[in-house]
Amino acid sequence: MNIRLKEEHSLRVCKEILQLGRSLDLNQNALRLAEIIALFHDIGRFEQFRTYGTFNDKVSENHATLGLKVLEETNILSRLTKTQRSIACKAIGYHNVRKLPDPADENPDCLLYSKLLRDADKLDIWRVVTTYYAQRHKHRNPALELELPDTPEYSLCFVEDILNNRISNSHNLKTYNDLKLLQLGWIFDINFTRTFHHIQQRQIIEKIITTLPDTEDIRKIQNHLKEYLEKTGNS
Ligand SMILES: [Fe+2]
Structure with a gap:
């Protein structure tokens, strides 16, 4: 159930990021990169849940960093250009930090995609948790409550x-x-x-x-x- 939850979350974040990107008039290439970033942003969650049985980074490991390892090992981004790959990895690495780096310390494209991902991700997490609150009495999921x-x-x-x-x-x-x-x-x-x-x-x-x-x-x-x-x- 928790694996499916993250699978569906990742797909919905793709939709959210595309909507956001279109509202900003991003071109087709930019939209495609945004979608790839959204699709893989939580790839570390599957390994995390399989190994530790929790989504709590504090008692397991950072799921964004774990995801970057998975991306590297599987070489799944090999058909992107070097620049695209670097943007994707940075945006995924930044998606769960408390604060993004200062504009002076990071490249503008990387920050744009990081911001898109963070907004899209939050929108869907809010959807997941508000849906969960409404039916929690029927089915509890300790993973969504970080235990x-x-x-x-x-x-x-x-x-x-x-x-x-x-x-x-x-x-x-x-x-x-x-x-x-x-x-x-x-x-x-x-x-x-x-x-x-x-x-x-x-x-x-x-x-x-x-x-x-x-x-x-x-x-x-x-x-x-x-x-x-x-x-x-x-x-
Ligand atoms: Fe996410």
Whole structure:
């Protein structure tokens, strides 16, 4: 089930990245490279789940780096040009880092594809997790909860990060609620207007918020994110 989940996720990220790329008027070659990057971005997940039985990088290994090893061993990108291969590998390597390098420290094409991938990936992870919350009572999947305890608590550092428009550090995850807050905070790491529109249309914030405890903190977060989305999505 978890292998199929990542297989389907990868295919949907291809669709998301193509839509995003078309909205930016990328040419056919650029779109094809973006699609290849999306298709293989999580290739390390299969090896990871087979070896360790988890998607938690912290207790296994970094799935992006693992994916780069798989790509090298299988030589699957051999028909790309050297430049394309370098862009693909960097974008895949960067897809799960907390922050992309500064524009001064990395080449613009590499950053563009990395941004496309990160937006497309987040859009589909939000789809996966919000669908999961809605039917979790019927079928639990600990892998999607990173095996974190489902207790009413959440860590205040995640609340503070959101209220200060900061992306949280996954090393601080202690409960399943923390993971939901981390996923809400990804909004501060969105690169393209079109992605903001999708977040609004698909009501991502509302769908995640309803699964969190009804406290003053969470209500503050909801208002804060709503305002941020309206302001940023329309600018
Ligand atoms: Fe992914």
